Amino acid sequence: MELPKVGSLGEYIRQQRQQAKISLRQLAAQAGVSNPYLSQVERGLRKPSAEILNQIAKGLHISAQALYVQAGLIEDRQPDSDVLTAIRADVTLTGRQRQVLIDIYESFRRENRADTAQPTQPAEHLGDDPVLPYDGVTPQTREG
Template identity: 75%
Template sequence: MTGSKVGSIGEYIRDQRQRAKISLRQLADVSGISNPYLSQIERGLRKPSAEILQQIAKGLRISAEALYVQAGILEEREADTDVQAAIRADLILTERQKQVLMDIYESFRKENEAAVAAAGPQAPGADAPGTTVQNET
């Protein structure tokens, strides 16, 4: 990992904390990490471990995976769909709720992909599997 990544993870955490409108002290309380250590992470003076990043993610109610990617621990995955991005960005949902929604969303996508593949190519303008068309009269 490069030194710039260490600074960028701290900046990213600070940005997420500010977006969540919580103080450094509040994040320290909810994450179980000391206020001075969090401050050092945000200023780029300390490189947090995966475990610390996970605690910070829970405190910020964001995806630990996002922090791992920012810190260079994980490779960035292919881009999310708008739905996936919205679920991950939601500050109200818990990590568990986000994961359940993502699992359901993925199962629906796989089911529909399988149905499309089984049906073969459709004519342009044909309805997607599982949709109903209502005629307006």
């Protein structure tokens, strides 16, 4: 996940807060920290713990992993897919809508990685769920 390059974690948090149209006071309340503390974080004067970063991420409706990477707490190993980049770049969505889409997308990716990690066994049924033709009639009931 390639994050936009900014000077610091604090600048990144401020950028995300402004993009979400949340005041410093609102974010501080949602994150359970004082206004002065959050202001100091945004100015690079304080380095928040992972727990505080998690609360800030929740308040911003972004992934905590994005803040952990920006803070240097974890290494960013997997590049973003074009889907994630598009979701994050879509300014017509609210922060909450973007996060829900990202969460759903990531859950599908985790599920598929788990499926490919399992030993292959003979499938009882092949393919995905049946797809009905556009008229809603299954091939077996169609008269021809």
